[in-house]
Amino acid sequence: MRVEDVVCTFCGCLCDDLVIETDGKKIVGVENGCTLANEKFMGDHRLKSPIRREGDRWSEVSLNDAIREAAEILLDADRPLLYGWSGTHGEAQSVGVHLAEILGGVIDNTSTVCHGPSIMAIQEVGHPGCTLGQVKNRADVVLYWGANPIEAHPRHLSRYTTYADGFFVKNSFRERKLVVVDVRETESAALADEFVRIEPGGDYAVLSALRAIVRGRGEVITGPVAGVSREQLVRVADLCMKAKFGAIFFGLGLTMSPGKNKNIRNAIELTEELNRHTKFTISPMRGHWNVYGSNEVFCWITGYPYAVDFARGIAFYNPGETTSVDILRREECDACLVVASDPGAHFPRACAEHLARIPTIQIDPHVNATTHLCRLQIPVAVTGIDAEGTAYRMDGVPIRTRKLFDGDHPSDTEILERIYAIVKEAKGA
Ligand code: SF4
Structure with a gap:
């Protein structure tokens, strides 16, 4: 039996377009799934x-x-x-x-x-978020901060960001700018238009520097911040301010590094600053x-x-x-x-x-x-x-998951x- 529009219950993307073949007792084929999904559905180690x-x-x-x-x-x-x-x-x-x-x-x-620290920050300052559909259809600038979707959420880029054409972003791969902020060059960073490599534990300082630039107080940044040059900080802030619609996705690299919930609060407040110039949203990359x-x-x-x-x-x-x-x-x-x-x-x-x-x-x-x-x-x-x-x-x-x-x-x-x-x-x- 072939079942279409199956929801993958592995990561927080909950992709709902899988096609599963079953013989009535076990799964014998998976289409549209990433490697994590294939292992989840085909694995038989119960x-x-x-x-x-x-x-x-x-x-x-x-x-x-x-x-x-x-x-x-x-x-x-x-x-x-x-x-x-x-x-x-x-x-x-x-x-x-x-x-x-x-x-x-x-x-x-x-x-x-x-993401406990993310929730604590949201309780303090709110959550300027949106659905993944909004990101897919509107975002022309996407930032992944402390997240490596290629390994943890493999279809996030193909369903919602870099490789997903949207209603207002017809040629996503060319029109959407991708920024990755991380302490090491991950597989996701290798795809980025702009990779911002920060020193471990430097997230709060870099977020604060970006906020200052977006606020029009860039003169307080006189040199590199947590390993990031002033020129790159100005370039990234400029890219964000000129976006028609921007989206920040953050992962455990931000929530679990020094600063924890204060990092997230700072990132949310950066998003609020950016909303003085354009539309910007921020969302956690939920894992399970x-x-x-x-x-x-x-x-x-x-x-x-x-x-x-x-x-x-x-x-x-x-x-x-x-x-x-x-x-x-x-x-x-x-x-x-x-x-x-x-x-x-x-x-x-x-x-x-x-x-x-x-x-x-x-x-x-x-x-x-x-x-x-x-x-x-x-x-x-x-x-x-x-x-x-x-x-x-x-x-x-x-999303309603199905029994196969x-x-x-x-x-x-x-x-x-x-x-x-x-x-x-x-x-x-
Ligand atoms: S990205 Fe992969 S593991 Fe995550 S829900 Fe989609 S198919 Fe499943």
Whole structure:
């Protein structure tokens, strides 16, 4: 069977033009996907059944036993942490938030180690953003700052920027100017009309210098700033001011370098300065396919985008205190439920060691680095392949992902609803 207009559930681009061939049990062909998508759809390395660690061995357990054990671990905990959520659909995220509330635990998503600083900056100064469709159809200047889309979002350039012709940009490759700002010459930088190489940690200073030039106070820049010559700074500022429509995309090279949320605030304020001259927007390059959705769903229900603590009986949010890395580093939580992410591969060592000490449960289709830290793992269907649900693209556009065939595993939502039902009954709620 050939299915058209399939949504790729790998990165935040959520490309919705894939053509998938399936034999009803597995995927046998992918068209229009990048290499990451091909691996996602064609890879066949799923965990077959729930597994439990006994000493240094693993044994298979039934789904019913695994769900009951997961609920009991969470019920026994004084301060459970529910972490992950960026690799599952919005419906499952919603059940997760209600589960955290009834447990009085903390729920956090992967923004905590990626675009959390971006969200904090947006909370301070707002977000002059737009959809990717607007960028495709209008932008004649595009900046990637601290982002390498060729490797992390391979079709971003072909669907929305350099190689995508738009309504007002008929010959994109010639008409659209590409600027890349980074600390090293990445594959994306090699394509740029202007590559701005900055010294590591120099983002804030370079953003401030550009703001000064755009504000008409270029005379305060008397020499190079963070390794960037004055001439290049003036040239880039000039290019931006003369654009008909400009778009900045920033990645973890900006959010996670020294300055963090203040870097993003400065970049947003540069965008505001540019809007005195022309139209300019700024958007984060969200990584996981539904990390934006986790922020949306958390916000609808609790008012906060990540790191939500229900210990007081109400939602409380304080990045640096209620964020997963801080809770784990303080050895504060006594059980952890990991859903659709891999903190074992991304968290600092001290956090991973604490995850290995406490009962950690993982809900994920695949064996990953977190498997080696956890006590129990429940495999689930993969959203966009044998489960469906709602996801949010990196620009905040909700897109419905499709189920291509019936698989052998329940979805994240089904597993979480069953855990929630047991917890609810035990709590008499
Ligand atoms: S760019 Fe991202 S969403 Fe698009 S096909 Fe590649 S991995 Fe999938």
